[in-house]
Structure formats: structure tokens, C-alpha cells
Amino acid sequence: MDMVRFFHMAQGLEGLGETSYAQNSRLQVVTKEVIESVMDMTLSPAMEACADVETVSIADLGCSSGRNTLSVVENVIRTVCERRREATRQLPEFMVFLNDLPSNDFNALFSLVPEFVQKLKAEHDDGGGILVSVAGAPGSFYGRLFPSRSLHFVTSFTSLHWLSQVPAGLLNKGEPINKGNVYMSPASPPSVVTRYFEQFQEDFSMFLRSRSQELVVGGRMVLSMLGRRSHDIHKKINEFPLYEALSKSLSIFVSQKMIAEEKVDSFNFPLYTPSTQELEDQVYIEGSFTIDSMKQYYHDWMFENAPNVLSKTFRAATESLICHHFGEEIIEPLFETHTRVLYERLMAEEDIGWCQITVVLCKSATRWSIYKKK
Template sequence: MDMVKNFHMAQGLGETSYAHNSRLQKEVIESVMDMTLSSAMEACADVETVSIADLGCSSGRNTLSVVENVIRTVCERRRETTRQLPEFMVFLNDLPSNDFNALFSLVPEFVQKVKAEHDDGGEILVSVAGVPGSFYGRLFPSSSLHFITSFTSLHWLSQVPAGLLNKGESINKGNIYMSPASPPSVATRYVKQFQEDFSQFLRSRSQELVVGGRIVFSMLGRRNHDSHEKINECPFFETLGKSLSILISQKMVAEEKVDSFNLPYYAPSTQELEDQVYREGSFTIDSMKQDYHDWTIKYTPKMLSNFCIAATKSLICHHFGEEIIEPLFETHTQLLCEKLMAGEDIGWSKIIVVLCKSVAR
């Protein structure tokens, strides 16, 4: 559990890693912006004080760009009906280790920009607050939110599934995540952890949203529903595992140390998400779509490896020590180069979901 907490300190990644993480997050946000804005209009059409929450906000400008676009869209719709502009309450959530000071330093400029664009001689009020804590639990008062977003976060589990070590021996030996080579017992544990986490996420949001409120989220997913074949189609973690194996052969890291390392990562299928939503019972699915992105079109192997550093550095440093980072990701880059030269697929599958709270809790 300590390892996972350290992972979620993620944004202590250093400037280079953060820049790559921020760039990738920005592209994801831009790709789902139309769905986000249309959902915001539905959720906030007749609300006098609009409450918005972004979960897993990190500490860069991306989260504020989403909020800015939501505010612009809501205000433009109100002008069309000659109605008074609403007030806005914005909640930015991440774990307590997030650099909220860096985020808050961007808020005055953001508020001034919003006021300059939308203040028609009156006062448009935009209040911003930070809410530290895990989104796998309650964060806000009951029926207090109208619109929630979360981007590129929900594929990270709250913890590494329990039971991956049996009497000190790894039952996932040779793998660092739930891969196609993992035993069925490993897949069972990852599926169970995902179900527990995602159901808790839905229950918490159901209590916090008003009826008619909406959630828009995106996460990595897989195209095959079978929970033990073609798992995690994004190849970064498979390549990362092979890179660690190479370091074992070079006597740079102990095999036992690698065997005890597992990522708290699970990419569900759309069917799994649907099942969990219907099982929880508070939401209808307004929209769900899945896209596949071939990263070789836009990114070099080095850039792709930097994305992997941004996502995993804190976990790796906590488990192996920081000195492993340079040789590990040099090897990782080389293996990605070899994949590219061999014409292998390097990409990821992204699932975008819009939920509407339809039942009072």
C-alpha cells in the first residue's frame, strides 16, 4: 500500500516527466472536449450556482482549461436565453501529495480571464477550492455537485491487489502487471480490485451529485472483453517488464526485487464498465465510446518512453531506488525502437464515458 501511496505522489516527477505527462493529458482532454461541453450544458442548464469538480486534477494548466471551457459554454447558453449568468464553484481534487500551491498560483490569472470574457457589467463569481483526498471515497457533501470530470486517472487502482505474494513468492513471476502471461489467479485479483474500486467511485459520486448531474471520465481500456487475453493493449508496461528483466541479466537489480513489483493498473473493457454502472444502479449511461490511438504516428520511441516515466517514476523509485531510472528507461527506449522497426503496434485504447445520475440516493 505504501508503494501505491508513493505512486500517487506522482506529481513529484520532475520538470521533464511532468511536461510529458501534461502534454499527454492535454491531448486526451482535447479529444473529449466536445462530449464534456455538451454534457456540461445538460447538467448546468438551469442552475443558479454551478458546482464543478475535477477529480485527479494534477497541478498544471490542463484542469483549468477544462473548467474555463465549461464556464464559457454555460455562459454562452445563458446569453442565448437572456438569463442572468450563474455563479460558479470549482473544486479541484487530487491526493494530498499533489502540488496544490503550483495549481493555486494559476488561479488568479484564470479568474481574471474568465471575468474579462464573461462579465457584462455585472459580477460573475468564480470560486476555486482544493479538495485533497482519494476519489475512491467521499469527498463532497450530499447532492452538492452538478458536473464532475476525471481524465486519465481511473485506470490506476487504489492499491496493488492483495495476494500477489504467497509465502513471500510472487504468483505473478515474470510480469509486473496483469499481462496475458499472468496466471488466472492474478487476473482474478486484479478484476476484483477494479470492481471494488470502481463501485466505490460510483457510490461516492452518486451521493455527491444532484439528480440530473453528470460525470465525464476517460481512462485506458481494452478492446477485448475476455479478462485474460489481450490484456492492457498499451505496450508500455510489457516493455517495461522486459526492460527490468534485462537489468536482472546485467546484475543491476535482483530478480527477487523485480518479482515483488506489480503496478496498480487495470484497463477494463466497455462491458466491464457497463456492468459496474448497472450494478450500482444510480446512473444511466448517456454516452460511451472507445478510440484506439496509434502513437507511432506522432511520437518517437524516446517520447513514448518519457510518457512511461511520467506515469511510473515514483513507483519505480520507491521500490528500486532512483538510480535505476536512467538505465531502465534507456533500455525501455531501445526496446520500443525495436518494436517500431519490427512494425509492431504501439498505441492505446481509450474509453470515454458520460454518466447521468438518474436515481435519488
């Protein structure tokens, strides 16, 4: 799965140019606010997981390479140091692992590390300062990445809604069953929604199993991802309509004979936005973690120049996938149309935006859950 993730591009806005950066500053601010809004959920668990160890191991999964990439880790390290100093205890050393797919721009990411380390050392210079080591860990987080019982704290922000692959079973006797759509939408058959849900179950369970082996007992995970407000998987709503706008834009191109209909019907995004109930159920089913807390946020899209800002950011996240399937020549006219379609959608609805869910998990001493279907 070779892609740049949507909200990480909102954090970094790489490759959009100076004009686009200014236009997208609102979205960058919103994304920064999302991170800050969950920091109180993040830091308390971090203290419990790292209270008595000499070397604190932290992994940021799906880190990307944007301006806010290191902000969560920075806050965790700063708070651990402050608490240790308040208790007149020696500061620990820190080992930070930054994970993303091999296609991530690790060169850009590592260029931020010296300033990041020096800033922390300057803040906590009590003679010897602190040691912060940073390493890259390229690979999919849907599988093992680290040695057993080696991590104290894991965080993943705005990455886990991406699936490991497009769900299987979107063809029936060779014919696409999600015709005219690029994602599950109100127009998709129930079987399409079911396939996406099943892929989410498989992937998220693999993620939990892998992290349960890598975390120490009592270690914590803070996971924040795009979600949906409705618990009904088949409810005919779409709370994240950028993909629906893309489907409509592609259908316009089909009607103008700019793209073959079969080409559109064979294209689907590997993404799933779970509800809080679905996340809770999967944690119970897997059985290695308890839920410390879970919170749902909703951010509306009613801000100045929203259609242009959102369409540009969406393009940054999805362009590589679209180019791979449809070719580069379609990109400019497609996203001009996408901006216009999105404008019409935003003008027609008042309650439109995105939902973000954050959950704090604690690694249990043993597998504890016997799941009973409700």
C-alpha cells in the same frame, strides 16, 4: 498510493526540462486532442445538469497540475455562460473543486488560477462579470470528498485507470504469482488478471457510490480513462506495452545481477485498463447512474521519436514508485534500457498505441438497476 499519473504528466510535462519538453511536444498535443475530442460529450450534459441553478458546483477529480488541468472546467463554464446569455438569463456563480492526492503539486496548480479566473471574467464582463471560486479538495476519490447533493457536474480525465492499491492475492503461500512482470501482461497467469479485475470492480464501485451521494439528481459525470479494446479479460494481448517493456528491462538487469530477481517479482503497478463492457457492467451493478453515452478512442504511437518520447513520459509518471522500491541509482540506466526495448517493440508491430474510453453518466432519482448476469 503516492504517484504522478501518466497522462497528466503528458499534459503538463513538469520536471522534464526544456529539451525533454520539446521532444514531448507531440505527446502533449495528442493529449490536448484527446480532451478536445470529448468536449462535445462533456458540454451537452453540463448544460442539463446546470440549467436552473444559481451556483453551479463543478468537481475535477484527479486534476493533477499540468497545463491542461483547467481546460475542461474552463470550457464548461464558458458554455454555461453562453447558453444563459442566449436565453437572456442571469449568469450563475461557479464553485470549482480541484481534487487530487495530497502529494499533488497544488501550489503549481493554484498559481494558474488567477489567470484562469481573470480570463473568464474578461470574456463575460456584462457589468458585474461572473464569480468563479476555486478550492482544492485533496484526498482519494475512492471515497467521499464532498457534502451530500452538493455537486452538479463531475469530470475525471485520465485518472480512473489507477487503482487504490496493488491488488491483494498476488502471493501464493508467500511466493509471487506474477513473476517477471510488473503488471498484468500476456505472460501473467489468469489468476493475476482476475485479481486486477476484482480490485477494479471494488474501486470503481466505491467511486460510483461516493459520487452518487455527492451529486444532485440529474447531475452528470464525464469520465475518461485508459482502457482496452478487447472485452475478453484473459485474451493474450497487451495494448499498452510500456509496462511490458519495463518488465523486460528489469529482467535484463536481473540477468546482469544489477537487481535481485526477488525484488522484481515483488513489484506490481496498481493500474487497470477496463473495456467498455466492464464499465457498463459496473454502472449497472452499482445502480445509481444511467449511461448517457460512451465512446472509445484509439491513438497510435507511430510518430517521430516515439520510443524516446514515450519512455521519458512514462518515466515521469512512474519514477517515484520505482525509486521507492528499487532505489534512485537504478533510474538512469533502467530507462536507457527501457527506451531501447520499447524501440524494438515498436519496430516489430504496426498496430500499437493506447485506447481511451469516455463515458457520460447521469445521476438517477433512485437506484434503478437490478443487474442480471449475461
